[in-house]
Amino acid sequence: xxxxxxxxxxxxxxxxxxxxxxxxxxxxxxxxxxxxxxxxxxxxxxxxxxxxxxxxxxxxxxxxxxxxxxxxxxxxxxxxxxxxxxxxxxxxxxxxxxxxxxxxxxxxxxxxxxxxxxxxxxxxxxxxxxxxxxxxxxxxxxxxxxxxxxxxxxxxxxxxxxxxxxxxxxxxxxxxxxxxxxxxxxxxxxxxxxxxxx
Ligand code: NI
Numbered sequence: 001x002x003x004x005x006x007x008x009x010x011x012x013x014x015x016x017x018x019x020x021x022x023x024x025x026x027x028x029x030x031x032x033x034x035x036x037x038x039x040x041x042x043x044x045x046x047x048x049x050x051x052x053x054x055x056x057x058x059x060x061x062x063x064x065x066x067x068x069x070x071x072x073x074x075x076x077x078x079x080x081x082x083x084x085x086x087x088x089x090x091x092x093x094x095x096x097x098x099x100x101x102x103x104x105x106x107x108x109x110x111x112x113x114x115x116x117x118x119x120x121x122x123x124x125x126x127x128x129x130x131x132x133x134x135x136x137x138x139x140x141x142x143x144x145x146x147x148x149x150x151x152x153x154x155x156x157x158x159x160x161x162x163x164x165x166x167x168x169x170x171x172x173x174x175x176x177x178x179x180x181x182x183x184x185x186x187x188x189x190x191x192x193x194x195x196x197x198x
Contacts, residue, residue, distance in 0.1 A: 011024050014064075027053070030056060033053075037113045039165070052110055057167075058093075061091075092106065096118050117165070119160065131149070177189065
């Protein structure tokens with residue numbers, strides 16, 4: 001079994017039983033997005049991108065009580081990844097978080113790609129589905145979840161690091177705007193539109 005396959009298996013086991021927004025399926029979509037971006041951009045080391053994408057939520061503080069990326073680090077060490085490469089992977093992992101990195105761009109191509117891949121999974125049809133799933137889990141009704149689109153999701157398109165992700169984001173962004181318009185029509189609420197004309 002190669003290391004990428006081992007990492008997929010590792011996260012599937014790690015997230016087993018976790019049905020929230022940050023589950024194994026999210027990680028696998030981020031991995032898929034990341035590899036698509038990497039292939040088009042031809043930038044960064046593909047194996048570093050793959051492992052950073054697969055391990056990007058392995059030490060998520062909402063789910064795991066680990067310090068210093070302990071889950072990701074022990075996976076990499078136990079699969080013989082040398083220290084330099086492991087550090088590069090961990091740096092990419094740590095540059096992904098939205099709340100911790102607001103306004104900061106990752107300084108490696110791998111970090112930029114994985115951050116974009118994670119953000120793509122927060123918008124479009126999957127972003128809409130995840131937003132309401134997360135809201136429901138936290139006792140919020142549909143109207144409360146709508147605010148999240150304006151506070152965060154509609155801003156992501158312009159925060160992509162790579163050209164490829166920006167292009168992928170356009171379609172997802174347009175879909176969210178169409179959804180919000182239709183939602184406003186059906187519920188008789190004000191069409192909130194994009195933040196610029198709010
Ligand atoms: Ni994530």
